[in-house]
Amino acid sequence: MNSELNEDHPQLSALTAFLYAVLVVYLGGWYLDKWTGNFALLLFLMSVVTFFYWIAERWYFLPRREAAARALVEQDAQRRAKLSAEGIKVDHADIEGARRAVLRQPWWLDWTAGLFPVIVLVFGLRSFLFEPFRIPSGSMVPTLLVGDLILVNKFHYGVRLPVINKKIWDNQPVRRGDVMVFRFPEDPRMDYIKRVVGLPGDVVSWRNQTLSINGQEVKTDALGPYFDQDSLRERPRYRESLGERPHDMLVNRSLPLHFRMDTANGPFPHAENCQYGLDGVTCTVPAGHYFMLGDNRDNSRDSRFWGFVPDANIVGKAVFIWMNLGDPKRIGGFD
Structure with a gap:
């Protein structure tokens, strides 16, 4: 199920990879003195971008994964009840592991929405304190x-x-x-x-x-x-x-x-x-x-x-x- 959520949004996965490539090029050129960097502007842009990912995760992607996890647990419970009623021995499938896999963030959310609180904290401390x-x-x-x-x-x-x-x-x-x-x-x-x-x-x-x-x-x-x-x-x-x-x-x-x-x-x-x-x-x-x-x-x-x-x-x-x-x-x- 988790892989299906990733496959549902290949554009976002590709966009995130592109943004990270731009970041690496920018930081690399800055380190090699190819251009002068602006760290305050960089942190501001990273805060804005990760904020939109964080909003999308909180109000769209996470509810979808939670709904999928609940459906998975309900389907497993129904399967077990049906098999028990028919006198068939119920297997011991790791439903908890499957549920955690469904709830796991795809990499492009983990490296954006997951970093938003840290980036905005650093931006605030650096800007005002x-x-x-x-x-x-x-x-x-x-x-x-x-x-x-x-x-x-x-x-x-x-x-x-x-x-x-x-x-x-x-x-x-x-x-x-x-x-x-x-x-x-x-x-x-x-x-x-x-x-x-x-x-x-x-x-x-x-x-x-x-x-x-x-x-x-x-x-x-x-x-x-x-x-x-x-x-x-x-x-x-x-x-x-x-x-x-x-x-x-x-x-x-x-x-x-x-x-x-x-x-x-x-x-x-x-x-x-x-x-x-x-x-x-x-x-x-x-x-x-x-x-x-x-x-x-x-x-x-x-x-x-x-x-x-x-x-x-x-x-x-x-x-x-x-x-x-x-x-x-x-x-x-x-x-």
Whole structure:
């Protein structure tokens, strides 16, 4: 009976196989860097597709299998009663096993409707509560290292609708010193992580390898050398008092300055708010935007090069290192 239900819907079986083939191709191309994936959109589409399978299973396919199972049990009971009345010894057929076989989901429902609760739970948690990220580069050394697996608080700055990233409810304001994940302004399909340095209206200056905000130099204390695993050399380390809690950063103040506005894609939005010189750059942060720097100041492509991060691009606040496979001791919070 179960095989008959599968044969009754070969189109759905073929459609499910096709959808899984598309998923494998999409994930494979993403893994091989053939294109940039959008995990939020992927989870949304998977939630929608599996939802329709779940509805079909709950209101159509499952009732049909249950009716078939009841009919099978009733037919067996009638057969046994008839044989007993005729004085014929009744066999011991495994009716319970046959009933379970009839109730069993076909594979294309098991791998769609059966996964719907899990997929929608992951989608909800990732969209509104916490999202995991992996640190891919050394731009936030020494705060975050390559390979750190971090959790990002998605509701700290407010609740946003997934996929379209429309804020529907405000929460905490963005503060100087926050480590923020955001969609890269030049390519919103990519997520970046940097430290918030400038708020709307701030005048941020990075000149002579020194940070100033609104005309006041940000206090730093030398901490001695830091061995950089990426470059395999020692780097000058400082404790910077930018926000409510100080943090460590790396900068070699004896290095010559050779950076300028990154104009590969043309001037960035509000580029007129920045003045570049031989000693650095000074920018006035426009309304609804933020100025971001990496803690590895000599090795970070950030707002000094590509401009400001609009509020609409905010993903969330990085709050916790939940794993580093190469160094489990790094698990915990960070400044």
